[in-house]
Amino acid sequence: MQANELLDFGYMLQLIPRVAAGIPVSLSIACVAFIFGILLGFAVALVKIYKVPVALQISQVYVSFMRGTPLLVQIFLSYYGLPLVLRYLSSIYGWNIDISSIHAITFMYVSFSLNVGAYLSETIRAAILSVNKGQIEAAEALGMTTPQALRRIIIPQAAVVAIPNLGNSFISLLKDTSLAFAASVPEIIGHAKIAAARSSKFFEAYIVAAIMYWLICIIFERLVSIAERRLRRHERGVIND
Amino acid sequence: MKKLSILTISIMIFALLFTACGQTNSTQTSTSTDSTVAAGTSATTDSSSTEPATTNAQIIKVGTMGTYEPFSYVNADNKLTGYDIEVLRLIEKTDASIKFEFVAGPWDSLFPGLDADKFQLLGNQITSNPDREAKYLLTDNTYALCVSQLIVKKGRTDIKSLNDLKGKKIGTTVGDSFTRILEDWNNANGKILDIVYYEEDVTTLLQDVVNGRIDATLNDPIMAVAKAKAKNLEVEPVGDRISADPTYFIIKKDAAGEEIKKKVDAALSKIREDGSLSKLSIEWFGVDYSK
């Protein structure tokens, strides 16, 4: 069997611009979710470190649920479950909430942010706790308040520790965006599926999508690497006597 | 020796799992063997060369959705039934050398499953199109007419035709024939449609029609009415029929497939000629869709 009997390479080339149409969607979901995820994760990390009452218990349930249930289920429950719940509540209370006015992609931003935030909270918490206690004591002895010490001393050093893990999470998130199509949001794999369903050339379409994800991830891996090197600037150097 | 015992145990478990399907079918085949001996002689002589020596009926696995009222669904008694399923059972009665085993799965698993030999035949109101004809075998005979109409939320009066959908959203399932109809119409009419693609089954689509996420969907009106009743959804078909395409059984394009096609086609011709297919259609739809 020849190679072009296994795969229709011409078709694959044709597919590239079509599947690439999903890249902006995938990237926007990943970037928005990651930014909000970091904010959320940071808040949860602080709540856990300083053991803020009530918020602590809520955070524990939140992290446990988000990490313990499949993302696909979360997307499903939020996107398709919410309208059903609202319909039920409307029938009882006579509300008239129009779910259709909320864009599907907004649901995606929320679902993905909540999900990645739970994972990031643990990364961030570990990074903050890894900062040498002496650094914090020196900041406090100078008369810095806790927010000042966090902002100027702890976070910059925690960030360096967290970067490899954060980069990992982002790349993972990029691939998780492939689930957005379950909510009819056409990102990379969604476009591939639409095309494949029409032509029945599933193999070709999925390979094109996979290569596209890979290329994007390689680019981000490089960016993370550069960021890490710059942040570790202060660690370079030899002790001279 | 160990491999053989594992094999036999697996076959026994496999057989046990499918007694549900098998039991309902076995009574039919046993009563119909007499009537089919004469009628099915041509079938049996054709199949003798391909039949495995140890079994007396060829088991053909059928891929179907099982969530597509009233063509393929699981009823209140947990039994798989529906027009498409019953047509296939009718075919089984007609040709004693065939036995169908139904495997339910989501729409987007059917064609890949056929490719990978998870099933040998697909029965799910599938219409023909150039890509499918090139890649797969379709039975020569059809068994139903797949009609499509716009389905909207009950009480809507502003949508009567595809043109009315300009600026509105129409939802459709990735890869099904209605999607193709929509895409083709859209490409030929200046792309005025805003098509929202769904991966999930048609129930989700109809729910979104009700909650307003999409304004309409294109699907079989019989299915829509049946689903609406079953799931308590306020939807209704409107406007004219957009399409009326015959449906076929889909078979893998290879030597084994050719044999299956021959048998199924022979049985299909028979039930068309003797009127039993028309009878089934009227029983299910009140109309004879088999013509």
Next chain:
Amino acid sequence: MIEIRNLHKSFGNNRVLKGIDLNVAQGSVMAVLGPSGSGKSTLLRCINLLEHPQAGTLKIGDLQIDYHRVHKKEILEVRKNTAMVFQGYNLFAHKTALENITEGLIVVKKMSKKAAENEANKYLEKVGLSEKASHYPVQLSGGQQQRIAIARALAMKPDVILFDEPTSALDPELVQEVLGVMKKVANEGITMIVVTHEINFARDVATDVVFMDQGLIIERAPANEFFRNPREERTKQFLLQITPDYNYVI
């Protein structure tokens, strides 16, 4: 200018400070001596509230603190008026030598960056490390890092500088350079409380000496009296242990 009364501190069930009363006069250099576990460091850290005592009162200058009910604001006030030099230097790893000194000036004293840098350079020069201004701590020796830590403390112009075993972590060759700077600081009349094992430094530079053992102050005296005429038996034992060739006049 510092008055400590009835200071009690426990860590869980472990009583570390069992009632400390101490006065430190302005401009004095008080050396705190004692065996490990005597509570010396804890005493120091209670002064700037890095540790929270269970009981006692503290008076620094005009500030009056009751350890039973300390407010965050009071803690910040105390810390603004004190500075600490740590055994492990604790320079901010991600900041240069100069930035380490300007950090407190900019964030706590609210100085402008320019003004802070001017001040910082002065203190860098004072400790003899002007040429290392843009070096990161990882590029400096222990002795250099500690000297910069002292500059960081000095720049805040505190009422008192607390030294927590400042040379204990240093290689022996580097101890002298730090002690030299500390002597300079002492000569400028800044109040210092120094927890140390360096007996010679205590003998040469300290004005007063406190000896602690098992959470209590055993003896406190002006420096020359302490070394020439220790009163308590325990003190004598301790001095004998750490300076084998010690002789004292009864």
